[in-house]
Amino acid sequence: MREFQQVVVVTGASAGVGRATARAFASRGAALGLIARGSAGLEAAAAEIEAAGGRALVLPVDVADPDQVEAAAERAERELGPIDVWVNNAFVGVFAPFWDVGPDEFRRVTEVTYLGVVNGTRAALARMRPRDRGVIVQAGSALAYRGIPLQSAYCGAKHAIVGFTESLRTELLHDGSGVKVTMVQLPALNTPQFDWVLSRLPDRPRPVPPIYQPEVAGEAVVRAALRPGRRERWIGASTAATLAAQRLAPGLLDRYLGRTGFAAQLTGEARTNGRHNLWEPRDADRDRGARGRFGDEARSRSLLPLVRPEGGLIRRTTEVAGRRMVSWHASPSRSAPRVVCVHGAGVSSRELLPLVAELGTHVHASVVDLPGFGRSDKPSRPPDLAGLAGALAGWLEAADLAPACLLGSSFGCQLAVEVAVRRPELVGALVLVGPTIDAESRTWPRLILRWLRTSVREAPGMAPLNVADYRDAGPRRTLAAFRAAMDDRPEDKLPRVQVPTLIVRGEHDRMVPPAWAEHLTRLLPDGRLATVDGAAHMVPFRRPGAMASLVTGFLGVPDVVG
Structure with missing residues (x-):
């Protein structure tokens, strides 16, 4: 032995x-x-x-x-x-x-x-x-x-x-x-x-x-x-x-x-002209240890949380137009107000699960993987914005969740607005978190540059989730979703939204400039604007507690701690 x-x-x-x-x-x-x-x-x-x-x-x-x-x-x-x-x-x-x-x-x-x-x-x-x-x-x-x-x-x-x-x-x-x-x-x-x-x-x-x-x-x-x-x-x-x-x-x-x-x-x-280790070791005569001289800056752990759906959330599969759509839910009671979260371009619902868990103690909170993304079925041809909005509307009806407050994140804001305009009977309120895409960033170079500048301010676990989702969706679906976002003009639709709407942006969000958020708020018949300190584009992932407090306050539900 x-x-x-x-x-x-x-x-x-x-x-x-x-x-x-x-x-x-x-x-x-x-x-x-x-x-x-x-x-x-x-x-x-x-x-x-x-x-x-x-x-x-x-x-x-x-x-x-x-x-x-x-x-x-x-x-x-x-x-x-x-x-x-x-x-x-x-x-x-x-x-x-x-x-x-x-x-x-x-x-x-x-x-x-x-x-x-x-x-x-x-x-x-x-x-x-x-x-x-x-x-x-x-x-x-x-x-x-x-x-x-x-x-x-x-x-x-x-x-x-x-x-x-x-x-x-x-x-x-x-x-x-x-x-x-x-x-x-x-x-x-x-x-x-x-x-x-x-x-x-x-x-x-x-x-x-x-x-x-x-x-x-x-x-x-x-x-x-x-x-x-x-x-x-x-x-x-x-x-x-x-x-x-x-x-x-x-x-x-x-x-x-x-x-x-x-x-x-x-x-x-x-730089001092000291010895180097290319040809001879530097620790032949004296031990140098494992660590270097950047201890004041160095992190002692890697924050790569894998958000697991089974962590207190209920998973459901619903068939819509012959395709399966997978969703997660949390709720304190059947009579609680309904909030449905809508994910962004190329990604899945995983980035919104922390918010669903927070909201689920006060409202009936849900999030669904749209067709082509996450664990839902993937049609051979990537759906356009109208197709994704239609699938979301069909799922709301099939899941018996309408009317609901739609909470869109990034490109999900455009989908939520599309449903509110096309199927107003399904929507009781809107929360638009990081609404994209403003007129100045509707080209690939500008969009990517803003994304890079924002990504460095996101929560450490955000990038691994996004990369996994992009890889799962594949380049064709991911690029088609971003193309749909750039081709859409939400500013033309917001004046037709007839439900109360809350627009939220993170303090460090380069994807949504303050002027753009203010402009969209003014276009709404009943619009309000809030900024979340310390957050970038993905407010629901970085600050789920603060985001939940904004939503429950907006809906008139007793506040949550965050």
């Missing part, structure tokens, strides 16, 4: 993410093989692991050398037992424009950061495949999909790891292998690398905010190893936002990073 629960090998284990990962595994009773070049850092990491209840084997290795990596794997199995998990994390980098990076320097970054992963994976597979079990975790980065200035060699290596890992995964699937390979894409982290990478910048380098502590990444790697069924994990809202922007508007992001990417990586402090 094995003494320890798992045998884990971690490369780059003497500092930063590798060290935090090793500690996280040790706290779960694992035996660790620690691979790195710096002997002082390795010995200190080993002491921490022993103190945490694990066992540590120090393996001084340069991962760029395949023979050294193979020998380390052989020794780890001989002294610790069969390797269960192999984590490839080691890297080096150069901070400089590409034309200031020498050929040998670029080659060295590639050999450590990319070929180090290849070498580690090869050594792990040589042992795992015959046993038909084991997990390989590649520590990636948001820069594996989106290159930024001043880190061309590192970005290139991380991109290469993605292609290599995808190819390897398909080969393992073809063979029906029990070995799993997964990748964890990490955000900017507070590690010592910014004090020991080779830099030719005038100032000391820094990570691009927001910054997370390395322990956030370490825990994420452990979770990936324990549940390797997911091919990839994105850690940190900034990672999700970056990858979403890259998918939707890569050219615009090129220009944005060309303007801001240099300054964002500089501290303003003059």
